[in-house]
Amino acid sequence: MNDFVFHSPTKFVFGRGYVDRTGTEMKQLGFEKVLVVYGQGSVERTGTLERVLASLDEAGITYVEAGGARPNPEVTFVREAIELARTHEVTGILAVGGGSSIDAAKAVSFGVPYDGDVWDFFAQKKPIEECLPLAVVLTLPAAGSEGSGSCVVSNDAENRKLGVSGDVFRPRLAIMDPELTFTLPAYQTAAGITDMIAHVCERYFSGVGAVPLTDGIACSIIRTLMSEAPKVLANPNNYDARANIMWAGTLAHNDLAGCGRSLSPTVRAGGWESHALEHELSAHHTEVTHGAGLAVVMPAWMRHVWRHDTKRFLSFARDVFGIEPEEGYESHRDAVYDAVTSAIKELQNFFGSIPKPVG
Amino acid sequence: MNDFVFHSPTKFVFGRGYVDRTGTEMKQLGFEKVLVVYGQGSVERTGTLERVLASLDEAGITYVEAGGARPNPEVTFVREAIELARTHEVTGILAVGGGSSIDAAKAVSFGVPYDGDVWDFFAQKKPIEECLPLAVVLTLPAAGSEGSGSCVVSNDAENRKLGVSGDVFRPRLAIMDPELTFTLPAYQTAAGITDMIAHVCERYFSGVGAVPLTDGIACSIIRTLMSEAPKVLANPNNYDARANIMWAGTLAHNDLAGCGRSLSPTVRAGGWESHALEHELSAHHTEVTHGAGLAVVMPAWMRHVWRHDTKRFLSFARDVFGIEPEEGYESHRDAVYDAVTSAIKELQNFFGSIPKPVG
DSSP states (O other): OOOEEEEEOOOEEESSGGGGHHHHHHHTTTEEEEEEOOOOHHHHHHHHHHHHHHHHHHTTTTEEEOOOOOOBBBHHHHHHHHHHHTTTSSEEEEEEESHHHHHHHHHHHHHHTTTSSHHHHHHTOOOOOOOEEEEEEOOOOOOTTTTTTTTEEEEHHHHHHHEEEOOGGGGGGEOOOGGGGTTTTTHHHHHHHHHHHHHHHHHHHHOOOOOHHHHHHHHHHHHHHHHHHHHHHHOOOHHHHHHHHHHHHHHHSGGGGGTTOOOTSOOOOOOOOOHHHHHHHHOOOOTTTTHHEEEEEEEHHHHHHGGGGHHHHHHHHHHOOOOOOOTTOOHHHHHHHHHHHHHHHHHHHHHHHHSSSSO | OEEEEEEEEEEEESSSTGGGGGGHHHHEEEEEEEEEEEEEHHHHHHHHHHHHOOOOOOOEEEEEEEOOOOOOOHHHHHOOOOOOHTTTSEEEEEEEESSSHHHHHHHHHHHOOOOTTTHHTTTTTOOOOOOEEEEEEOOOOOTTTOSSSEEEEGGGGGEEEEEEEEEGGSSSSSOOOGGGGGTHHHHHHHHHHHHHHHHHHHHSSSSSSOHHHHHHHHHHHHHHHHHHHHHHHHHHHHHHHHHHHOOOOOOOOGGGTTTTOOSSSTTTOOOHHHHHHHHHHHHHHHHSSHHHHHHHHHHHHHHHHGGHHHHHHHHHHHHHHHOOHHHHHHHHHHHHHHHHHHHHHHHHHHHHHSSOOOO
């Protein structure tokens, strides 16, 4: 087990109807005047934004709104929101939405106290040391941004999509109300699940040897996602399945599934090859949903690399799919090939069994 | 999945030789003048205390020492340490040791800012709302107190051993250096592992239905402990096994293994029947190690109650031991009886296979 630092200070408040507690919970943590960051309309259509704002009013928290964060949020939106936050002298940020709104809000949270341009952080010109406190109401489980120290922003002018990491900007509070996800379209549900599985896989295939506890947790997350996915696709209002998926999305990316698998304790576990490839894809094609891109990229990446760490892929085959190399093959090599490629095929079949992310 | 609040804000700094980082890490979090709470000599004999104090000196953190916390720490020790902390006007607490030292330190941390007697909190006369910040150097993985919102203290005069819960007194920092556990005697190693398994089981058998993600994590923790235990008992210097056990001890009790299994989001998951029975035992017989008591109590409790939640015990049998009811029995009832009692027997065999906690 390699050395690690694990610091996930977010308070997760998880349950039915909990969106209406947003204001009370924020007030308890000292939030007073916030910038509310959200996306391009779904939180308005579903009534979620209205409920959130009502609960802020009730708790006596004042706010300014910054709507319009697009999927793969763009740095110009972030820059405008930073200006708005400064003009109104807010002392905290509230994101309402999925990974895009949360990542935009994170960038605002560390952009406000910084004199220069926020893109400097993504261009690695400047380390992130300070930020406004951030709360989150999660409506789309996928990116795990509600608990993670990750933030990814696009820069259309430069055709780039870059991420930064750091514990300092992890949310202080995450309101997680699985009922909010009942209205999610099957396609977005599926793309979210794909993203979660990818987050676990990137850490699992980090090139570090087995870490029984972390690996056991990682495989539990993947197995849960695979068992719960068909349930929500059959019945979008299946609360328990929605709840397990929502919580899995958080644990898939708050680094629990990477403890002991980092090459350095200050660096997140994993090579993040599939994510890097997918980011290039969606930087050039902003219409590609992140999870959809991953469903294509990841199995292809696996087929390309598995021979470099056969033992690891055999563990994956066994612990996720119950596939072990069969005896009686002419050569052990053939049996291993068969087990690993069967597992990759199973994963691809799973991605194919949920609403197809790409045509 | 039932509603829950999960807030585990502790920064875990985990790795080889990390005990020497104690001062630096504490300084980063703002600790300046602390009371160092420890036990009855082992941290002095092993040289751990010396290394910790040297790192405090180096970081410019001043300190006062309060050694002598006994196993099942006693409230008179806590009261004296509170006085010492007040006299020297410390602004933080550092525990060096296992659950007993940490629990004593926690009681000091919320006792200092309170005008009345610290036992009031345990006697449920007063809720815990305030505490001095607490850091921990863990030397004995067992109680999980380095990450938990639990604190158990004995009161000899009243023949009582009582616990309190609350997120407010969770440690801010936990230094976890598995190398410190190389010198742990086999008996204490085994008692610690028993305690960890019990922490997971209390939550698993909470009377709430299946929560696939939480249950998967719970069973991963138990399976890891069972697979790593023989390795450290065969070779006490097996770093990876020691590290997996140390981290398992934290996750067994920081409430991750209970998410969605609470009857109320503000109450910890589980009925804690085995712990309650064991606390009575060791309140009257302070020489009984907590883990040792649990190894006797828990399987007996399981045999007594399993018929009240057969489905749950069948899941436990399957997911921890791979035992399923065999077909071909005269009655399904016999097959279920056999599967469940086999699993309980396996657990008891495991407790028997590690150094026997009781003669």
